[in-house]
Amino acid sequence: MKSIFLISIFTLLLVGNINNTNASQDELDMQLSDLKNYQVNSPKMLSAGLPTQKHFETLKKMGVTKVIDLIPGDRSEEVNLMKELGLSYHNIQVEWENPTIENFNEYVSFMDKYNITEGKTLTHCRLNWRGATFTYLYRVTQLNEPEELAKQDMLEIWQPNETWQAFIDEVIAK
Numbered sequence: 001m002k003s004i005f006l007i008s009i010f011t012l013l014l015v016g017n018i019n020n021t022n023a024s025q026d027e028l029d030m031q032l033s034d035l036k037n038y039q040v041n042s043p044k045m046l047s048a049g050l051p052t053q054k055h056f057e058t059l060k061k062m063g064v065t066k067v068i069d070l071i072p073g074d075r076s077e078e079v080n081l082m083k084e085l086g087l088s089y090h091n092i093q094v095e096w097e098n099p100t101i102e103n104f105n106e107y108v109s110f111m112d113k114y115n116i117t118e119g120k121t122l123t124h125c126r127l128n129w130r131g132a133t134f135t136y137l138y139r140v141t142q143l144n145e146p147e148e149l150a151k152q153d154m155l156e157i158w159q160p161n162e163t164w165q166a167f168i169d170e171v172i173a174k
Contacts, residue, residue, distance in 0.1 A: 031058040037128035037157045047123045047131040065119025070094040070130040094130050099167040107134050132157035137171050
């Protein structure tokens with residue numbers, strides 16, 4: 001009788017912890033509800049528009065350990081924030097009107113380096129248009145994911161303009 005009672009208590013505690021874990025995940029997801037064009041691309045890859053400090057803190061709680069920023073210009077403020085949060089950070093200066101194969105090759109290099117380590121990688125830019133394109137291309141060309149699936153994720157974020165479609169075609173052709 002005593003063991004049945006203990007098993008019942010243990011089961012209740014376990015179920016309570018599972019529910020708390022789900023509630024915690026739901027709470028974290030809620031904290032990202034205003035993050036522009038946030039998307040989970042794979043278990044180890046996320047993409048988004050420009051996160052705030054609170055978003056970065058939440059993403060870190062969710063397992064993000066590495067950040068690739070595709071915004072050109074002075075990124076020193078974000079560099080300092082990443083140091084403060086203890087996140088690995090790399091900036092690739094992707095000019096909106098001129099994305100290059102070199103930009104994508106640099107992205108692949110860092111993604112390959114990051115994918116062999118623990119944690120998740122966040123790719124971001126201002127609106128997640130660059131990010132969605134780079135993650136789509138990485139998934140197709142490097143992870144050999146079905147193009148339809150990866151493209152569907154990208155198209156949920158944006159429809160590439162002529163410049164970006166030409167860039168996509170060039171990367172896929174290589």
